[in-house]
Amino acid sequence: MSASDPTITSIDLHDLPTRYPRTVGRNARLGSHGSGGESRVAVLRTDSGAVGWGMVEGPAGADVVGRSLSELIDPATGVRDETLAWLDVPLHDLLGVVQDVPVHALLGDRGLPVVELYDGAIYFDDLDPEDAPRGVAVALQNCRDDAALGYRGFKLKIGRGNRWMPRAEGDARDIEVTRAVREAYPDARVLVDANDGYDLEGFCRYLDAVADCDLYWVEEPFLDDADDLAALRRHLDQVSPTTRIAEGETSPDVAALLPVAGAGHINVMLMDVMSFGLTRWRALMPQLVDLGVRASPHAWGRPLKTLYAAQLATGLGGVDVVEGVPGTTDGVDTSAYVFADGRLTVPDRPGFGLPLPTL
DSSP: OOOTOOEEEEEEEEEEEEOOOSSSOOSSSOOBBBBBOOEEEEEEETTTTTTTEOOSSSOOOOTTTTOOOHHHHHHEEEEEGGGGGGGHHHHHHHHHHTTSSSSHHTTOOSOOSSSEEEEEEEEEEGGGSTTTTOOOOHHHHHHHHHHHTTEEEEEEEGGGTTTOHHHHHHHHHHHHHHHHHHHHHSSEEEEEEEEEOOHHHHHHHHHHEEEGOOOEEEOOOOOOHHHHHHHHHHHHHHHTTTTTEOOOOSSOOOHHHHHHHHTSSSSEOOOTTTTTTTHHHHHHHHHHHHOOEEEOOOOOOOHHHHHHHHHHHHHHOOOOOOEEEEETTTTTTOOEEEEEEEEEOOSSSBBOOOOOOOO
C-alpha cells in the first residue's frame, strides 16, 4: 500500500434527494422540472483510508476496484480514458484528498477564488397552474425569492411560443417578462435562454423589442447553425453589441462549434460540467483561451453541479459567471462554500471541500 498512490477497494452508489426551494416549471422544450429529484453519487474507498466522492451521470463504465489511483487519473490532465469518464468527479475529489489540495489547485488555479453566480431557476411558472395561470407577477416573485437567497443576476427562460402558447402570444410574453425583470432589477445581470425555441427571424424580433434591456447573454436561441449564428451576431452588433451569444449545452458538436466561436459568432461555450466533464474541459479550455472565447459550464439540475463548475472556474480560469442552482442535497454539508451578494467563495479544502455525506 502507498498512501500517495492508494488502491481502490470499493465503490458504492447512492441516490441523494435534491430539493429546490419551489417547484420549477416548464421551458421552451420540456414540461415541469419538478421539485428537485435525486443526485446519484459514487463513493470511492481505498486501502489507505482515503475516500473520495461525487456525482456521476449516465451508465457505469470501467470497474475500478483493485486498481491504483495513478492508473485511473493523471493529475495533469484528468481521467486516463473514456471508460473512466463516469467517475470524473469522484476521481478528482479522491486525488485532491490524497494530495491534500483542492480540485481548483489540481486544475491550475488560473481563475479567482470568488465566482459570480447567476440564478438559473426562472422558468415558465407564469403558465402554471393551467387552470389559473399566475402570469408575469410570479416571475418577479421568483426573482425576489432568489435574491433573498443571495442571487444578484437572473437567467430567464424564454421561448413560450415554441410549444406552450401561440407563437405571437408566447413571444409577447417573453418580451413582457424580460422587460419586467429588467425594470425591477435595473442593475442586475440579466441573461435569457431560449432552449432552441426560436428561429433566427423570430429571435431577432425579440431582440429588437428588448434592445434596451442590456442582456448579458442570449443562450441557445435556435438550433445550431453557423450561418444563423453569424447573422445573429451581426444583428446584435447593431441593436445590443455587448450582448454575448452562449452555445454548446444541448448535444454539442464541439468540433463544429469551435470554428464558429473562433469567428466571433459564439462568445461563451456551455458544455455541461457533468456530461462533458472536468477532464474534457481541462483539454478544451486552452483552445478557448487561444480563440478569445469564454466558458461557463452548464450546471442546471443539481445544486452540487454549481459547486463543481465553480471549482472549474477557479482552477481553469476563462469563466466569468457560473449557473447557480438554488437548492440543497440531503446529507451534504456545503458550508465550506460561502455564498453572499451574488458571489460564491470556493474553499481551499482538499478535493471539492465537501465532507462525505450522510448516507
